Amino acid sequence: MFKYIDQIPLGPLVIITLVMALAPFVPEPHLLEKIRMLSNGGLTKGLDIFDLFWHSFLIVILATRLIRLWRLKKPENDL
Numbered sequence: 001m002f003k004y005i006d007q008i009p010l011g012p013l014v015i016i017t018l019v020m021a022l023a024p025f026v027p028e029p030h031l032l033e034k035i036r037m038l039s040n041g042g043l044t045k046g047l048d049i050f051d052l053f054w055h056s057f058l059i060v061i062l063a064t065r066l067i068r069l070w071r072l073k074k075p076e077n078d079l
Contacts, residue, residue, distance in 0.1 A: 002064075002068060005061060005064055005065050005068065006065070006068060006069075008061070008065060010065065010066075010069070013058070013061070013062055013065060014062065016058060017058040017059055017061075017062045020054075020055055020058050021055060021056070021058070021059060023055070029055070030051055030055050031052070031055040031056055034048060034051055034052035034055065035052070038052065
């Protein structure tokens with residue numbers, strides 16, 4: 001599974017992730033709204049939960065890609 005994530009070009013992934021995380025731009029990003037609802041205990045509707053997933057799944061993929069990139073380039077220290 002990670003071999004597919006490793007093949008995603010980093011530049012387009014960053015751009016698409018930012019667009020999805022911040023969409024819609026007005027009046028406020030859905031991701032911010034859903035995180036607020038989650039922290040207040042108001043995230044109960046199925047559509048809201050799906051919306052939280054939809055706007056944040058690329059963040060998880062980007063984080064996975066960056067962590068794997070960092071770990072693969074990190075020199076091994078055998079102490």
